[in-house]
Amino acid sequence: MVHIWIYEKKLQYPVRVSRCDPRLAKYLLEQYGGADGELAAALRYLNQRYTIPDKVIGLLTDIGTEEFAHLEIIATMVYKLTKDATPEQMMAAGLGDHYANHGTALFYQNAAGTPWTATYIQAKGDPIADLYEDIAAEEKARATYQHLIDMTDDVDVKDTLTFLREREVVHAIRFREAVELIKETKTQKSVY
Amino acid sequence: MDPQWRVEKRYHGSHDPCPPKPRAYIVPPNQYVTFQPQGIKQWSPREAIRHGVLWPELFSPYAPMDKEVRS
Numbered sequence: 001m002v003h004i005w006i007y008e009k010k011l012q013y014p015v016r017v018s019r020c021d022p023r024l025a026k027y028l029l030e031q032y033g034g035a036d037g038e039l040a041a042a043l044r045y046l047n048q049r050y051t052i053p054d055k056v057i058g059l060l061t062d063i064g065t066e067e068f069a070h071l072e073i074i075a076t077m078v079y080k081l082t083k084d085a086t087p088e089q090m091m092a093a094g095l096g097d098h099y100a101n102h103g104t105a106l107f108y109q110n111a112a113g114t115p116w117t118a119t120y121i122q123a124k125g126d127p128i129a130d131l132y133e134d135i136a137a138e139e140k141a142r143a144t145y146q147h148l149i150d151m152t153d154d155v156d157v158k159d160t161l162t163f164l165r166e167r168e169v170v171h172a173i174r175f176r177e178a179v180e181l182i183k184e185t186k187t188q189k190s191v192y
Numbered sequence: 193m194d195p196q197w198r199v200e201k202r203y204h205g206s207h208d209p210c211p212p213k214p215r216a217y218i219v220p221p222n223q224y225v226t227f228q229p230q231g232i233k234q235w236s237p238r239e240a241i242r243h244g245v246l247w248p249e250l251f252s253p254y255a256p257m258d259k260e261v262r263s
Contacts, residue, residue: 020210083202084210087256 033108042067
């Protein structure tokens with residue numbers, strides 16, 4: 001297998017943040033380095049590709065790559081919300097322990113400050129098990145985006161988060177189609 | 193501002209939510225001392241305690257970045 005990624009120097013969906021609210025950055029980190037975040041999603045799917053049936057490898061490549069695009073979107077929002085914060089503002093936003101370790105740099109950790117770990121993801125080598133984990137991951141990410149949308153009244157942030165929530169829904173549907181594809185027998189006719 | 197500070201004017205978008213803060217980091221003089229020199233000038237004990245270092249050549253202001261850069 002030969003894989004080539006082509007990088008376009010623009011975000012998949014625009015990011016605008018209209019309120020100076022560093023505390024929101026702390027919550028957004030859940031989707032950056034959390035168990036159901038974009039990093040976990042991208043690494044989970046791209047790694048599962050090698051042992052998944054041929055007909056769904058392309059799907060995992062496409063969705064795994066898109067998760068990296070989402071990771072950049074979250075990173076941009078976090079950066080905009082923290083790049084101009086003073087240590088006092090970071091502390092007031094509950095990011096004092098983050099500032100002690102990382103300053104205003106981004107880091108792969110969840111909203112509570114727990115660093116990302118590979119134990120968040122799995123590759124079981126069983127296509128049904130792997131794809132059901134992927135479906136669950138998408139639904140959990142969708143729920144997380146819903147929680148984040150519920151926690152802010154910044155309409156511009158809500159707009160971007162709504163786009164990301166929708167993509168999780170689409171991915172879950174695609175993964176469920178993939179399950180149907182690998183369930184098919186040679187004699188069965190595809191209904192798609 | 194002490195010339196040891198490197199200040200970078202960062203891009204600040206017209207819609208960035210927070211008031212801009214320049215990015216700055218300090219490059220203290222010890223970064224240019226490859227081998228430890230002998231017999232360099234020393235401050236008096238009282239002066240050394242006040243500056244936090246015995247050797248004037250190695251003095252760095254140690255001030256918080258925000259106050260230093262904004263002043």
